Amino acid sequence: MQDSNSVGIVTPQYVHIDKPLELRSGSVLSSYNLVYETYGKLNAAKSNAVLVCHALSGNHHIAGVYADIPKSSGWWDNMIGPGKPIDTNRFFVIGVNNLGGCHGSTGPASIDARTGKHYGADFPIVMVEDWVETHVQLAEHLGIEQFAAVVGGSLGGMQALQWTLDYPEKVRYALVIAAASKLTAQNIAFNDVARQAIMTDQEFYGGDYHAFNTYPKRGLRLARMLGHITYLSDDSMAAKFGRDLRGDTFSFDFDVEFEIESYLRYQGDKFADLFDANSYLLMTKALDYFDPAAAYDGDLSIAFKNIQADFLVLSFTSDWRFSPERSRSIVKALLDNEINVSYAEITSSHGHDSFLMETAYYHQMVQAYMHNIST
């Protein structure tokens, strides 16, 4: 925990945005809060800011620890810190909890000031483009006109990509990791099963479970268990659990027997205690809707025509939820537009979760790439 390359003890900060946000869905949020953390120092030229966008279940706490809370390391602490691939000695790194999340930014579990009640089912659907707009407000609040880099894995990579489309002049480099320019049918299908698990839980009450003093824990737990399976690979599960039993023999009933069952249930329980079910629904929907090429008859190369940023695209060999093929189509469309792009396909057995792992080659890549970004 006290590793010398840690950014150390961190404190979340809040900003209240009063400017109404017109969402792509047509809804309008008159105001909202964003919670964020920063690491390192913004230089005088304000040219060393790096925005890190989070994935489905992530948040603003990407590095460091909270005072007096052991085991509270940020979710990308192995990547961000002094001397780490995203070096906080050089860069001013920002993590922000996305709108609709449940870790401090305004979301379905927040109190709607107009009604004094939880937003619940009334919280509007948000899209990746909407998040970029909220990030813009945060950047303005911090006095940042251009990011040295916008970085993200998975859904975070989609946000980094969207940034370069919507604000081409405001991003110098984009690091798009284990992402895709759109989900496949199979991927949307997984998300829908997750949503169905939540929405068919009797405690869901159409999303207004707060009003009934309950929450759809069983549904959220199932959703996470399913998701978790898809973020790992067959090989990594075989290596970690195999067919190992918790006891010595079969018990001939339906209790937890295999280690993998135990692990998944534990992960599901842990997650269901920390995450809001409505936020999970929103995040999966944002994933499903993302498709910047849709407005251009599916032609990603045309969709990318205004991009100015240089790109690093990374994928992982065992990632079947956001496969290397998806990253290669992003690379192809960037090449078609003569954008500076590098692409590496990293050998890893950890599936989609590889982007969170401390694989030497992967971290060396990011380190080398970030090193060449001037500040």
Next chain:
Amino acid sequence: MTDTTTPSPIAARPDFAAIAEWVRPDTKILDLGCGDGSLLRYLREERNVLGYGVEIDDSNVLSCFVNGVNVIQNDLESGLSSFESASFDYVILSQTLQAMRHTESIIQEMLRVGKEGIVSFPNFGYWKNRAQVISGHMPVSDALPYSWYDTPNIHLCTLGDFEALCRQCDAHILERRVMNSNHQVKILPNLLGKLAFYRFERQAG
């Protein structure tokens, strides 16, 4: 802090200089099997090119990152489907041809993707190579630094062999240069040349 890349250590690469002489400034190039990216970096510095490399080996890809050049990690043997036809001014295959399995198809792909192709390879017809074969051994030299059992070079050829392949692939040779260390070889190139360079384009018609 500005650009943090270190100065390039490529002064000792006459083969890079030979290729750079053929590359017009401000053009777009694709370097197949780009290794650590030194040639791309050299061409960017000397010719201000927009360059991309293709490389399969992890440590080479990482070196490209360190060198700050664009690199796409991909297996050349599976073709160049990521690249549109005629999308590059030059497609370069620098001392890689002899290590490729699908020699003919990579030449075809170079002709498709590039307006011009540039290939360099060690000339197996060099007299010292011939002398070693006559003496009963596979050649080992600075241009061919491997033993027969650990060499990545599976398709070695002479100048004459390569030119025959070009005819077969409808590649029209625009220029040839044959080198021995720093010197150009004009007399008996297939015998006295160590390294061969060709610039070619698709045969018209």
